[in-house]
Amino acid sequence: MKMQRELRWGMRIIATAILSVAWVLSAWAQPQDRGPAPHVIVIGIDGLSVDGVAKAKAPRLRELISRSAWTMEARGVMPTLSSPNWTSMITGAGTEQHGVTSNGHLRHLVEFQPVLRNAAGIFPTVFAALRTQIPTSRIAVFHDWPGFSDLLEKDAPDVLQHEHGAARTVEVAAKYWSENRPNLMFIHLDNVDQAGHENGWGNSTYYEAVARADCYVGVILDMLEKLSATQSTFVLVTSDHGGKGRSHEKNVLEDIQIPWVLSGPEIIAGHIVAPVYTFDTAATIAWIFGINLSEYAIGRPVLAAFRSPTTMARSVPAESAGRSCAPDRGLIPTGAGGSPPLANLSHNNQHN
Numbered sequence: 001m002k003m004q005r006e007l008r009w010g011m012r013i014i015a016t017a018i019l020s021v022a023w024v025l026s027a028w029a030q031p032q033d034r035g036p037a038p039h040v041i042v043i044g045i046d047g048l049s050v051d052g053v054a055k056a057k058a059p060r061l062r063e064l065i066s067r068s069a070w071t072m073e074a075r076g077v078m079p080t081l082s083s084p085n086w087t088s089m090i091t092g093a094g095t096e097q098h099g100v101t102s103n104g105h106l107r108h109l110v111e112f113q114p115v116l117r118n119a120a121g122i123f124p125t126v127f128a129a130l131r132t133q134i135p136t137s138r139i140a141v142f143h144d145w146p147g148f149s150d151l152l153e154k155d156a157p158d159v160l161q162h163e164h165g166a167a168r169t170v171e172v173a174a175k176y177w178s179e180n181r182p183n184l185m186f187i188h189l190d191n192v193d194q195a196g197h198e199n200g201w202g203n204s205t206y207y208e209a210v211a212r213a214d215c216y217v218g219v220i221l222d223m224l225e226k227l228s229a230t231q232s233t234f235v236l237v238t239s240d241h242g243g244k245g246r247s248h249e250k251n252v253l254e255d256i257q258i259p260w261v262l263s264g265p266e267i268i269a270g271h272i273v274a275p276v277y278t279f280d281t282a283a284t285i286a287w288i289f290g291i292n293l294s295e296y297a298i299g300r301p302v303l304a305a306f307r308s309p310t311t312m313a314r315s316v317p318a319e320s321a322g323r324s325c326a327p328d329r330g331l332i333p334t335g336a337g338g339s340p341p342l343a344n345l346s347h348n349n350q351h352n
């Protein structure tokens with residue numbers, strides 16, 4: 001009897017152990033619960049000028065703007081080259097902090113080190129912040145310009161993929177989003193910048209390139225619509241710099257002013273009066289996800305874009321409050337005197 005009892009107990013223990021191992025294995029095998037983390041798609045159109053948005057045939061952008069919080073007076077950082085500006089956009093830091101002073105980093109040129117370096121040897125990006133603080137997040141980066149991948153931690157995204165050409169890049173990105181619903185997807189498109197360098201900014205060839213980029217934005221918007229995800233997904237369209245003549249490295253407003261257009265849940269459609277800088281993009285993404293950028297970052301979330309900021313991802317500590325207010329009345333917003341023609345944008349937006 002005793003032996004039988006012991007045998008039964010032994011069998012139970014073995015069965016329990018097998019079940020436990022099976023449970024652990026199945027937990028590993030199953031996709032992890034991604035939780036209710038938001039979905040953000042950033043479409044960065046290299047070299048898209050404010051003038052380009054205003055004058056090109058861009059029906060999809062206009063439709064997006066009509067339901068977005070937007071400004072055409074956002075600013076990049078100096079110098080108005082691609083790498084410093086993309087880096088500021090994804091780190092929330094200025095050139096002074098991240099130290100990417102030119103495209104020379106592609107040749108391993110380092111003029112000065114960043115004020116803060118992570119294991120990848122760079123100023124931490126919002127991709128790394130999301131990966132660290134919400135490890136289960138799905139992050140994807142598709143880039144048309146190969147140099148973009150050197151600006152972020154290669155192990156932060158689930159997918160970091162270079163594609164040839166803007167059409168292909170957006171096609172692959174849309175397919176990936178449909179199949180994987182990443183929390184954060186960044187799409188870099190290069191065709192507008194290429195047109196600017198080849199034929200100059202602000203001419204018919206350039207505007208045609210902007211019109212093509214508009215179609216690419218449309219591919220993403222159509223994909224979201226088809227998946228009934230338009231209302232639940234943040235879409236941010238912006239650029240690294242504008243341009244004038246055949247370049248974008250002069251100290252002129254046409255180079256440094258960029259469009260910044262954010263649609264999504266709880267967004268107040270209309271013109272953002274508060275100042276917006278490209279480094280605020282990383283801070284705004286971080287804020288949407290309820291994560292923190294490094295304390296060395298200077299970007300602030302663009303709270304003016306949100307309907308009820310306090311009920312969003314997290315409450316914002318006073319010291320890191322975003323730019324939710326218009327500038328002081330005594331100060332003159334510097335858009336005055338330098339704004340490009342926006343008349344054909346304003347009729348699309350009742351809040352203008």
Ligand SMILES: [Zn+2]
Pocket residue numbers: 046047081082083193240241
């Ligand atoms: Zn660029």
